[in-house]
Structures are given as structure tokens and as C-alpha cells.
Amino acid sequence: MSIGEFELIDRYFRRPAADPGVVLGVGDDAALLAPTPGHELVLAVDMMVEGRHFLPGADAEGLGHKVLAVNLSDMAAMGARPRWALLAGALPDSDEAWLAAFSRGLFALADAHGVALVGGDTTRGPRNLCVTIAGEVPAGTAIRRSGALPGDDVWVSGSIGDAMLALAALQGRTAMSPAALAPLRARLERPQPRVALGIALRGVAGAMLDVSDGLTGDLGHILEASGVGASVDLARIPCASELRMRLATGERGLALSCLLAGGDDYELCFAARAAMRERVEAAGSAAGVPVTRIGSIAPREAGLTVLDEQGRALAVLPRAFDHFA
Amino acid sequence: MSIGEFELIDRYFRRPAADPGVVLGVGDDAALLAPTPGHELVLAVDMMVEGRHFLPGADAEGLGHKVLAVNLSDMAAMGARPRWALLAGALPDSDEAWLAAFSRGLFALADAHGVALVGGDTTRGPRNLCVTIAGEVPAGTAIRRSGALPGDDVWVSGSIGDAMLALAALQGRTAMSPAALAPLRARLERPQPRVALGIALRGVAGAMLDVSDGLTGDLGHILEASGVGASVDLARIPCASELRMRLATGERGLALSCLLAGGDDYELCFAARAAMRERVEAAGSAAGVPVTRIGSIAPREAGLTVLDEQGRALAVLPRAFDHFA
DSSP states (O other), X not given: OOOOHHHHHHHHHOOOOOOTTEEEOBTBSSEEEOOOTTEEEEEEEEEEEBTTTBOTTOOHHHHHHHHXXXXXXXXXXXTOEEEEEEEEEEESSOOHHHHHHHHHHHHHHHHHTTOEEEEEEEEESSOEEEEEEEEEEXXXXXXXXXXXXXXXXXXXESOSSHHHHHHHHHTTSSOOOHHHHHHHHHHHHSOOOOHXXXXXXXXXXXXXXXXXXXXXXXXXXXXXXXXXEEEEEGGGSOOOHHHHHHHTSTTHHHHHHHHHHOOOOOEEEEEEOGGGHHHHHHHHHHHTOOEEEEXXXXXXXXXXXXXOTTSOBOSSOOOOOOTTX | OOOOHHHHHHHHHOOOOOOTTEEEOBTBSSEEEOOOTTEEEEEXXXXXXXXXXXXXXXXXXXXXXXHHHHHHHHHHHHTOEEEEEEEEEEESSOOHHHXXXXXXXXXXXXXXXXXXXXXXXXXXXXXXXXXXXXXXXXXXXXXXXXXXXXXXXXXXXXXXXHHHHXXXXXXXXXXXXXXXXXXXXXXXXXXXXXXXXXXXXXXTOSEXXXXXXXXXXXXXXXXXXXXXXXXXXXXXXXXXXXXXXXXXXXXXXXXXXXXXXXXXXXXXXEEEOGGGHHHHHHHHHHHTOOEEEEEEEEEGGGOEEEEOTTSOBOSSOOOOOOTTO
């Protein structure tokens, strides 16, 4: 059951890199990488803590997928191509079955996106998984949060609220058949980062981020960075039928929370000029991800308004998640 | 006492970057950085866990220093110039006094090395601090572990074993006056990464790493990567007088452990051709760090030998630290 630190790295995390940009991968004091001329480097890090982001006993293969997925989603949100990852992990033990499954999940997603694991650090401690991702974008083409203008359309990819609704069902806060739960649960446990869509939206979207903490909270970041307001139509937010039907029932509160404050879907939310509608649709088609126009950017004074099915502004917006609130 | 996650980042970790290479720093989905043409990117990550790498209640300012120092030391070990850092942290609470002190220690060292903090992630959880460092080196000039040749000299910077001796004294495993302990404790709590020396050794050292897990264990990594052996003279390993005197007493076992298996000094250990001796000395002088020749590289069959004061091989070498052993 117990293997040494270096053997652990060798056995589960060191693989030959197919990427010619990897000059030197796992096994030295640092990795050496060859940046693409004319590109900017894009760096992000995400930390996932047992008991906070996942439960003790969570499926290790799914965790390996998710800890990388959330980082790839940050690259997608910039319109960047992810290239290289570093994994730092604290583990309570060196359980080889856990390591094998975790490594399998991580590398399956890495391979799907052409990402090479080039370094890391392992230590003993309360389970904590921290992935750093390095990507690239042609200089000047990254999509920031600060480029939204009044009159822009507001778009989201995929569907919103699936992950939080799955979590609510798993926690017994709403009743759902196993067949209905399965696809939502897959969205919670194996989010698909919208990397191809992000890249396709270079030169098309004016401002973008990924929805990790909840739609209104995250859209709020775009509004703040861009100095604008926005209006969103609740009825246009794309969501699963299981969520849509709950909007019209006694579970409307839960449904609103999922739609407006549910994180973990890792969809993209972006603003684009109205003249870009065809190009946005084309980007979605090319990437194989639905894109839906849910509202529009307004002057700053308008703040953020969510209109209900009758066109009335919601008086109170569910709050986005804050780790220290 | 309790502030929100975004306010926490704003207040303690977001500062204007003086580095024109920082196109976009803290505050978006990822940082945007302008790599230097003709250079390779150098990436490393280190994770420090409460109860493992530091004790509960450890001085927060010192922690801020150390968590970055160990990463800068990885850059030094490659001969790279550190440029950009990402901080991911799990914290049990949002204690502002702790955050202010931690941030002070981190930024003081970052400023001293011209490193910009460009991104991060904060979450609640058992205290865990994870820094990713990105550096640069002119393409082809990084100093790897794999370039040592039989006949090379083996060198170390600074002095070895200080940090472990300080730890032993703090834990009551050896008696020492407060005046004698103070400089050793500073070495344990505020290690000075040998960045300038690492850069000065480009084109001079054939193989290099930093001593983080203990001299023989870390030198062993050079030997393995280079396919060579080595012989080291115990009497030539530079160390504090408090350590040297213990070699001749009933505390010889502790002293040997500190010298050969004590980590946490973050000195550089490197191999260089004998013809490079003057250039090695010049690099040490230029960087203001003593460099000492402690042995020589041998053919692989020789393995690793440590010779005692009488020139006899030590029968047993103290073991390097392994988080999962």
C-alpha cells in the first residue's frame, strides 16, 4: 500500500510528453518549456479541498478529471489554448488504487485537450489538489472581463444550473429519478471545459469568463470590470428540463438558486456586439456547444437586473458562493 | 475578523505590477504575461502543509517568505530568473492579522527578486499554501540534473545542515544558547534562495539542484540523472561551527544527519568541470555566496561514497526525507 514519494511520481504522474514544446518535463527542479513566438503566456491555478469542493470518498477518477477541468475552463474563459499543467497534491496516504484512478481521470482529460503534465509536488496532509495551468494565446487576442459595452448581447454556453441541481438531488434537497439525475450528475462530476468555444470566440466576444461561482455573481465580475450594467431574461437562460419544470412549482426558490447562483457548470458567459450574432452562432456550431443569448449589457447605472417570465425585475438575487462569506 | 474572498484578495494580494511583462495580473480568469523572445519558460510548484512543513501557530510573515523562497530556490537550481508567481491557499479562517503578516513576508521576498504575484486562488480548508513560480532562461542554458561527468568537481553553496540543527534545537533534541541558535533559526525560517548564484553558474555548472531534502539524497538525484557516482569528503562540507563541533562529540549522529540528510537549507549543489574552478569561484563572489568544493564525480559503478575525517567511507548514510516513506 505504501510507496515512496519519488516512486509515486514515477508510477502515476511521469509520462513521456508528446508535445515538442516540452523541453524538459517531470523530474528536475522545474520544467522547461518552449513558448510559441508571438504569443502571450496565460497562467491560472485552482485548489480543491476535501470537505469543501468534494466529499471524503469522492470518486478518484472523477476528481482527477475535475481538478484539471476547472483549470482548463479558466483557459477557455480567456480564449487561450491550454498546454502545460503542474499538479501539487497533499494526500493523507499513498493509496495506490486511489492514485491510479485519479491519474487515469487526470490524463484522460489532459490527453483530450493536448495538455502535458510537466511537473508537480506531492506531500502528505489533508487531501488537497492544486493544479496550475499554462496556456497560450496570440498576443493581444485574449478575452478579458473588461471589454463589455452597453448594447452588447449577453450569452452563455451550454446549460446553466445542472451541477447545483444534481448536488441538491444528491443531498436529498429535491426528489429526482435516477434516470433524470444521471446526466446532471455527470455535469457536476465531469464538467467539460469549453476550450474549443473559447478559442473560437477570439475576436468575437468582447468580454468573457467562466461560470464557476454562479451566473449573476460571475456576470457581476464582467459588469464591474467593464463599468457597465446588464439585464438578463430568466426565461432565456438555457437549462435542463428538470430545472425548468421546478421554476413553476413550489421548488422555484431552489430553481432560481441553481440558475442564478449555482456554480460548478463551467460554462462560458460572454458579451459580444450585436453585429457579432452570426459569428457567435458559428463559433458555437464549430465547437459543438450551444450558445444562447440571455440578455444585454446596459449602462452602469442600470446595475444588474434579472427579469422574470412576466418581464418584472426580481427583487432579490440569490447570492453567489464566497468561500469566506 | 471575517471578510469576503474577493475583498481578501483585493486587500492583501492585489498590487500594481511594476513588471512590463505583466500584461494582466490578478483579477481575471487567468494572468496574461509577455514571455521574453529567445527564452524558455521555467515552471515549478511547491506545496506547504500545516503540521507537515510548518507547525500550527508558525509566524505568518516567515511563512509568506518561506513558501515563496522554496519556489525561488527551484528557479535558482535551473539557473533561471524567477518572474511571476501564483499563490493558491487554503485557510481555516480569514484572520486579517495573519493575512497581513503573510502577505508582508511574501511581497518582501518577491520585491527583492523582482517577482510579480499575478494570480491565485483562495479557499477555506486546513491551512495549505501552494506557490507556482514561472521563470525564464535563455533557450538552451538551463542547468539540469543530468549533465555531470566523471572527474567533475562537486560543489555546494553557503553552509549545509543549519536548518535541521535549528529544528533539532527548537525540538529540544540538542542544547544550544539562544545566541547560537538565532542565526541557525533564521536559516530555517527565512531561507535565502540562491537565485543570483544560479544565474551566474549558467555555462559554468554542468548539473545542479537545490538541497531541499538532504545533501546525499539530493546529490543522489544528480547521480541518477547523470548516470554517474560521486565521492564527498565529510570534512569539506561547509557548516556552522555549532554543527562542526557536534561532529566530534556524542552528538555525531545528529551532526551527520544534519550534514547529509538535513533538508530545508535551500543551498545549491552542483557539478562543474575541474577547468571551471576559477569561474565557479568568480560566480560565488559575484553573487556574494560562498562556494565550496566538497568532492568529485566518479563513474557510476562507484556509487555515492562519503569519506569521513580519516578518509574511510561511511558504512551507512543517513536517509533523505521522503513524505511517503
